[in-house]
Amino acid sequence: MTLATAADAATPAERRTITVRGACPHDCPDTCALLTTVEDGRAVRVQGNPAHASTGGVLCAKVSRYPERTHHPERILTPLKRTGAKGSGQFAPVSWDEALADIAQRLGAIAARAPQAILPYSYAGTMGLVQGESMDRRFFHRLGASQLARTICATAGGEGLTYTLGGKVGMKLEFFAQSKLILIWGSNSIASNLHFWRLAQQAKRDGARLVCIDPRRSETAEKCHEHIQLLPGTDAALALALMHELIAGDWLDHDYLARHTHGWPQLRERALQWPPERAAQVCGVPVAQIRQLAREYGTTRPAAIRLNYGVQRAHGGANAVRAIASLPALTGAWRHPAGGVLLSTSGYFPVQRQQLQRPDLMAGRPARTINMVTIGDDLLRDTSPEFGPKIEAVVVYNSNPVAVAPDSSKVVQGFAREDLFTVVLEHFQTDTADWADYVLPATTQLEHWDVHLSYGHTDALLNRPAIAPQGGSRSNTQIFRDLAARMGFTEPCFADSDEQLCRQAFGDAVDFDLLAEQGFAPLPVPDAPFAEGGFPTPSGKCEFYSDRLAERGLDPLPAYLPNHEAPGSSRLYPLAMISPPARNFLNSTFVNLKSLRDIEGRPLVEIHPQDAAARAIAEGDLVRVFNGRGSHECHAVVTERARPGVVNGLGIWWRKLGVNGTNVNELTSQALTDLGGGPTFYDCLVEVERLPSAPL
Numbered sequence: 001m002t003l004a005t006a007a008d009a010a011t012p013a014e015r016r017t018i019t020v021r022g023a024c025p026h027d028c029p030d031t032c033a034l035l036t037t038v039e040d041g042r043a044v045r046v047q048g049n050p051a052h053a054s055t056g057g058v059l060c061a062k063v064s065r066y067p068e069r070t071h072h073p074e075r076i077l078t079p080l081k082r083t084g085a086k087g088s089g090q091f092a093p094v095s096w097d098e099a100l101a102d103i104a105q106r107l108g109a110i111a112a113r114a115p116q117a118i119l120p121y122s123y124a125g126t127m128g129l130v131q132g133e134s135m136d137r138r139f140f141h142r143l144g145a146s147q148l149a150r151t152i153c154a155t156a157g158g159e160g161l162t163y164t165l166g167g168k169v170g171m172k173l174e175f176f177a178q179s180k181l182i183l184i185w186g187s188n189s190i191a192s193n194l195h196f197w198r199l200a201q202q203a204k205r206d207g208a209r210l211v212c213i214d215p216r217r218s219e220t221a222e223k224c225h226e227h228i229q230l231l232p233g234t235d236a237a238l239a240l241a242l243m244h245e246l247i248a249g250d251w252l253d254h255d256y257l258a259r260h261t262h263g264w265p266q267l268r269e270r271a272l273q274w275p276p277e278r279a280a281q282v283c284g285v286p287v288a289q290i291r292q293l294a295r296e297y298g299t300t301r302p303a304a305i306r307l308n309y310g311v312q313r314a315h316g317g318a319n320a321v322r323a324i325a326s327l328p329a330l331t332g333a334w335r336h337p338a339g340g341v342l343l344s345t346s347g348y349f350p351v352q353r354q355q356l357q358r359p360d361l362m363a364g365r366p367a368r369t370i371n372m373v374t375i376g377d378d379l380l381r382d383t384s385p386e387f388g389p390k391i392e393a394v395v396v397y398n399s400n401p402v403a404v405a406p407d408s409s410k411v412v413q414g415f416a417r418e419d420l421f422t423v424v425l426e427h428f429q430t431d432t433a434d435w436a437d438y439v440l441p442a443t444t445q446l447e448h449w450d451v452h453l454s455y456g457h458t459d460a461l462l463n464r465p466a467i468a469p470q471g472g473s474r475s476n477t478q479i480f481r482d483l484a485a486r487m488g489f490t491e492p493c494f495a496d497s498d499e500q501l502c503r504q505a506f507g508d509a510v511d512f513d514l515l516a517e518q519g520f521a522p523l524p525v526p527d528a529p530f531a532e533g534g535f536p537t538p539s540g541k542c543e544f545y546s547d548r549l550a551e552r553g554l555d556p557l558p559a560y561l562p563n564h565e566a567p568g569s570s571r572l573y574p575l576a577m578i579s580p581p582a583r584n585f586l587n588s589t590f591v592n593l594k595s596l597r598d599i600e601g602r603p604l605v606e607i608h609p610q611d612a613a614a615r616a617i618a619e620g621d622l623v624r625v626f627n628g629r630g631s632h633e634c635h636a637v638v639t640e641r642a643r644p645g646v647v648n649g650l651g652i653w654w655r656k657l658g659v660n661g662t663n664v665n666e667l668t669s670q671a672l673t674d675l676g677g678g679p680t681f682y683d684c685l686v687e688v689e690r691l692p693s694a695p696l
């Protein structure tokens with residue numbers, strides 16, 4: 001059966017105005033169900049689907065502007081070939097035939113010598129399983145290209161969760177509404193987890209207490225009953241001190257500990273080394289605040305933790321997640337559907353990755369893996385026995401590494417290499433597209449098929465194209481199909497249509513008819529998934545002590561690991577910097593939408609009044625934020641949103657819109673997390689100084 005779009009199904013008269021069901025593709029846990037209104041082939045409105053419970057008919061301000069983004073006058077609608085110097089942003093339109101033939105020839109010549117010299121670079125510009133990880137992966141597997149470790153957001157937390165709970169699994173979203181205590185840990189939910197926040201508000205109206213744990217006094221922190229404004233990267237110390245107090249107060253579920261956990265005696269011993277006084281010193285928060293939080297967590301039922309990825313963007317990120325994810329098993333919070341912890345639900349989704357991505361097409365060839373976090377260094381490496389072949393070609397899609405990867409002056413140097421062949425699939429002329437040899441126009445979510453999992457709820461979603469591909473744009477799948485054909489790849493899997501790929505994504509494990517009919521299909525996840533243990537770990541228990549980590553020669557228990565760049569450890573750079581997302585951007589997406597950019601204003605750094613006064617910085621001053629890696633100019637906002645000793649550089653602006661052509665990633669480092677090879681964006685020391693104002 002071929003899936004019909006709404007446009008196919010309608011009569012010509014009906015076709016003038018139609019509504020099409022879809023899914024939000026962005027890197028956000030909410031994965032909203034969309035309803036797009038199309039008039040005469042043009043998307044005029046994008047709304048939340050009220051039939052989808054967690055979306056509840058509401059979208060964030062960003063995606064509500066999708067028609068503006070899709071029909072934007074600056075959309076790239078034809079293939080572009082570089083005509084000026086690298087990075088000059090000078091391009092000329094060329095035909096698809098010319099672009100594909102040249103790209104296939106250039107990649108083919110490299111592949112004939114050293115296929116691993118070709119690197120795909122992609123992330124969650126779309127979270128779609130079809131446009132993000134199907135035909136593209138088949139193409140690069142068949143080519144024998146280097147593989148990319150897609151680590152830039154969530155691998156440290158994912159590993160921490162997997163070593164503790166057994167996978168990216170946790171509480172079901174809807175039950176937060178019934179919690180009586182919610183710890184919102186490392187998340188500005190109002191900005192980046194809006195639909196959870198609605199449930200937290202419901203719980204609050206029903207008497208729940210909300211506690212926000214975050215180095216920044218975010219919009220969310222302001223609206224909680226309490227804010228614990230700890231130093232960045234010290235979350236594990238706080239969690240261990242909470243355990244200390246749970247033991248001291250005997251607020252433990254001894255039966256749950258005995259039956260459903262592994263390594264309690266060892267964790268108990270570790271936690272007893274963390275009295276609140278010690279943690280208070282490390283975290284920079286009052287002892288009494290830690291004691292009170294422990295009492296509340298130990299004595300309130302049901303108690304829930306909404307953990308988000310902010311906590312794991314520092315050296316000890318995975319261990320912090322291990323420590324926090326252990327807490328519900330100490331108190332037996334998992335016994336109630338509204339108790340436990342939620343970092344990600346993506347592990348519940350039965351994605352058929354072998355079928356979608358076809359790693360068998362590597363046919364036994366070696367697979368060198370490049371970590372996307374260290375792209376800055378790796379683009380500058382020569383051929384060596386340890387590294388393998390120098391990278392000669394990069395194909396970027398669903399990502400904007402020049403803006404989003406850490407240590408961006410190195411990233412720019414890499415993309416500036418005259419001998420690097422760069423192809424970028426994009427909607428807009430981003431910072432990365434400026435460095436391309438070819439820019440290929442990609443479709444947006446409103447123009448292609450896709451299937452989505454979620455990392456915040458437990459419903460699979462289908463995205464139908466609402467409008468035709470704009471101009472000469474093509475879907476990622478079609479571009480890789482076309483390239484495969486040009487390169488003579490004849491395997492039948494390169495002929496799979498997008499509709500076939502949509503069906504392959506979950507195979508028979510999700511009711512595709514239901515997905516096609518209503519746009520979403522719930523997974524059969526129990527309401528209280530670990531009420532009776534049954535964790536998907538090797539032991540079936542919550543693993544405080546991980547034999548798998550011990551086998552790797554690593555600390556088997558959750559630990560506090562100080563930051564690579566610990567606050568207070570440098571005389572030259574005395575301020576810690578974090579770079580949480582600006583509310584109206586999603587990573588670097590939406591920065592070019594004027595209506596959203598106007599709300600955000602301009603690139604800024606939030607600095608506490610004490611730190612500002614010590615540097616003679618006043619509100620609105622032009623400042624230089626700098627360290628040994630680079631210098632970023634922006635404007636100061638003097639505010640108690642920043643805690644003393646910590647500045648907040650909201651991200652992620654496009655470099656070309658910055659005062660001196662940089663963004664916060666000029667300052668962040670390529671150092672990695674304890675597990676998972678993740679980035680340490682929030683583990684960064686800087687100094688700030690006032691610059692003379694520009695002459696009027």
Ligand code: SF4
Pocket residue numbers: 024025026028029030031032059060061062063064194195586
């Ligand atoms: S970005 Fe998040 S909140 Fe906004 S529409 Fe997409 S999934 Fe929903």
